[in-house]
Amino acid sequence: MPENSTLPIESGPAPAEAIKPQSPGQTADAPAFDVSNFSLWYGTRQALHDVTIQISKNRVTAIIGPSGCGKSTFLRALNRMHEVMPGTRMQGSLKLFGEDLYRPGLDAAEVRRRVGMVFQKSNPFPTMSIRENVLVGLKLNGIRDRALLQERLEGSLRMSALWDEVKDHLNRPGVSLSGGQQQRLCIARALAVEPDVLLMDEPCSALDPLATARIEELIQQLRLRYTVVIVTHNMQQAARCSDRTAFFYLGRLIEYADTRVLFTSPANPQTEAYVSGRFG
Amino acid sequence: MDPLGRPRSPASQAARGSRWADRNFYLLALLAALTILGLIALVGWELYRGCHLALAKFGPAFLANSSWDPVSDVYGALPFIFGTLVSSLIALIIAVPLGVATALFLTEMAPQAIRQPVITVIEMLAAVPSVIFGLWGIFVLIPWLRDHLFPWLHSTLGFLPFFSGPIYGVSMLAGGIIVAIMILPIITSVSREIIRSVPNLQREAAYALGSTHWEVIRIAVLSYAHRGIFGAAVLGLGRALGETMAVTMVIGNRPEISASLFAPGYTLASVIANEFTEATSDLYLSALFELGLVLLGITLIVNVIAQLMLRTFSGSSTGKT
Numbered sequence: 001m002p003e004n005s006t007l008p009i010e011s012g013p014a015p016a017e018a019i020k021p022q023s024p025g026q027t028a029d030a031p032a033f034d035v036s037n038f039s040l041w042y043g044t045r046q047a048l049h050d051v052t053i054q055i056s057k058n059r060v061t062a063i064i065g066p067s068g069c070g071k072s073t074f075l076r077a078l079n080r081m082h083e084v085m086p087g088t089r090m091q092g093s094l095k096l097f098g099e100d101l102y103r104p105g106l107d108a109a110e111v112r113r114r115v116g117m118v119f120q121k122s123n124p125f126p127t128m129s130i131r132e133n134v135l136v137g138l139k140l141n142g143i144r145d146r147a148l149l150q151e152r153l154e155g156s157l158r159m160s161a162l163w164d165e166v167k168d169h170l171n172r173p174g175v176s177l178s179g180g181q182q183q184r185l186c187i188a189r190a191l192a193v194e195p196d197v198l199l200m201d202e203p204c205s206a207l208d209p210l211a212t213a214r215i216e217e218l219i220q221q222l223r224l225r226y227t228v229v230i231v232t233h234n235m236q237q238a239a240r241c242s243d244r245t246a247f248f249y250l251g252r253l254i255e256y257a258d259t260r261v262l263f264t265s266p267a268n269p270q271t272e273a274y275v276s277g278r279f280g
Numbered sequence: 281m282d283p284l285g286r287p288r289s290p291a292s293q294a295a296r297g298s299r300w301a302d303r304n305f306y307l308l309a310l311l312a313a314l315t316i317l318g319l320i321a322l323v324g325w326e327l328y329r330g331c332h333l334a335l336a337k338f339g340p341a342f343l344a345n346s347s348w349d350p351v352s353d354v355y356g357a358l359p360f361i362f363g364t365l366v367s368s369l370i371a372l373i374i375a376v377p378l379g380v381a382t383a384l385f386l387t388e389m390a391p392q393a394i395r396q397p398v399i400t401v402i403e404m405l406a407a408v409p410s411v412i413f414g415l416w417g418i419f420v421l422i423p424w425l426r427d428h429l430f431p432w433l434h435s436t437l438g439f440l441p442f443f444s445g446p447i448y449g450v451s452m453l454a455g456g457i458i459v460a461i462m463i464l465p466i467i468t469s470v471s472r473e474i475i476r477s478v479p480n481l482q483r484e485a486a487y488a489l490g491s492t493h494w495e496v497i498r499i500a501v502l503s504y505a506h507r508g509i510f511g512a513a514v515l516g517l518g519r520a521l522g523e524t525m526a527v528t529m530v531i532g533n534r535p536e537i538s539a540s541l542f543a544p545g546y547t548l549a550s551v552i553a554n555e556f557t558e559a560t561s562d563l564y565l566s567a568l569f570e571l572g573l574v575l576l577g578i579t580l581i582v583n584v585i586a587q588l589m590l591r592t593f594s595g596s597s598t599g600k601t
Contacts, residue, residue, distance in 0.1 A: 079488070081484065081487065081488065084483070084484065084487055086392075109487075109490045109491060109492050110490065111490075112487060112488055112489065112490040113489070113490030114490075116488065116489075117484075117488035119481060119484060119485065119488075121481055123479075123481040123482055123484070123485040124485075125482065125485065125486075125499060125500065125503060125504070126504060127503045127504065127506070128503070136489065136499060137489040137490065140489060140490065140491055140495055140499070141490075186485070189485075189489070190488065190489070193489060193490065
């Protein structure tokens with residue numbers, strides 16, 4: 001598992017050269033997730049069929065497809081979130097940097113600490129202040145060092161482009177922020193524990209265009225340090241902010257290619273029909 | 281013709297008919313609601329009228345006077361207020377953790393198959409008549425407390441004033457324990473509803489940070505629901521204050537104020553139920569009425585607080601979270 005460098009303290013878009021790669025030994029194209037023949041069932045209903053995909057490190061990978069195609073299920077399989085629901089079952093292998101995430105004896109909580117997640121609707125903890133919301137993951141991990149907490153607080157709020165807006169009232173409740181700010185607060189909360197990967201499940205679906213634009217801009221900066229996987233309903237969004245795009249349909253991975261290629265000259269007729277808006 | 285000058289069609293006649301039905305139903309419902317309000321007001325008024333003798337004689341000092349002596353016609357409410365509050369407090373201290381833990385188990389942990397049976401059993405507990413609990417208290421609970429729990433408390437925590445002094449069996453603590461059993465169902469079922477109303481998104485947020493099951497309950501469920509659970513506890517307190525029969529049977533019925541929980545006590549509800557038939561003088565009867573007014577006042581205040589807490593809870597859960 002690569003060592004995380006400290007979060008950059010400068011605000012605004014940092015130049016790519018200024019950020020050290022997570023691990024000097026690995027090139028940017030080394031796969032973060034290596035998934036092969038992965039299937040998943042909810043009870044007796046099969047939601048994913050034999051998915052095989054490699055998700056690159058320090059890239060933004062978008063997952064698109066019509067409702068019910070299994071894209072959210074796949075995203076949740078990447079940090080074992082689906083296990084929260086009883087009656088799910090999986091088959092196949094899913095590795096993160098070579099380590100099997102479904103290896104017996106590996107606690108799902110441990111996996112989720114390394115693979116952070118942001119949800120469709122912002123969900124800050126309503127009884128906690130902005131500061132507490134950002135730091136709650138670290139406190140859970142038993143970190144008490146005040147200097148470190150302060151550093152992570154500022155670092156992750158800067159990373160999520162929220163620092164300048166909230167630095168003067170960190171003790172206000174997290175839910176007092178606007179919708180877009182709340183979503184960025186949730187991103188800061190996920191980043192504070194320094195995960196290897198950030199999963200985003202339609203993070204902009206409840207936001208207005210301006211707030212969406214800010215989050216998309218933020219995703220561009222995040223990929224300099226993190227591997228980002230984003231599920232989106234919005235094909236323009238996938239085209240705007242991802243490097244590679246995977247198209248899911250009926251629980252199967254239909255096509256996976258560089259975003260530009262997938263949107264301009266898709267190999268599969270189903271993909272073409274979807275990205276040209278003929279169904280979905 | 282209707283007021284707008286259009287000819288009256290069958291459809292508009294039907295609409296007129298349903299408007300009448302609407303109006304009648306509205307009046308009927310209003311009447312029912314007003315009857316309830318009227319009843320509460322009437323009860324309050326009757327209690328007030330019944331106690332004017334005692335009010336005139338003792339004034340506000342009635343609440344602070346600790347002697348209750350029917351022979352010399354001197355009456356004070358303090359031992360009963362004390363007994364009511366202390367036994368209810370004991371009941372809450374026992375029932376709230378137990379009820380909230382049960383509710384958490386039922387919503388967050390228990391396998392589907394056993395949830396419904398446990399819920400049914402808890403609801404049955406609420407249906408057991410008070411006097412049955414009292415009988416069980418006299419013949420089962422009190423002997424066990426007297427022979428086992430109380431001596432043990434006495435020897436381990438006897439340095440505290442609460443657990444010192446002679447042991448009779450019938451006691452404030454026994455009363456509190458009985459009340460705890462009786463308010464457990466309401467606290468459990470209200471807490472369960474509150475905990476069920478915590479959005480799943482909150483739980484997922486905690487899970488996604490790598491929380492264990494217990495941490496999810498602590499940071500996502502309990503912190504979100506704590507105000508509602510407080511409301512559930514206050515609702516339980518409302519029940520505990522008015523509980524009469526079972527308490528009368530185990531609390532010892534002695535109007536004394538003692539720090540020791542092993543000592544007998546007396547509650548407002550118990551003294552009214554016990555002494556109504558033997559109230560020979562007018563002043564005695566009037567003093568009992570005034571105790572009733574005090575009890576009504578305490579219960580109303582507690583229930584209003586509970587409703588307010590529950591309301592602000594549901595208000596916050598539909599807000600922007």
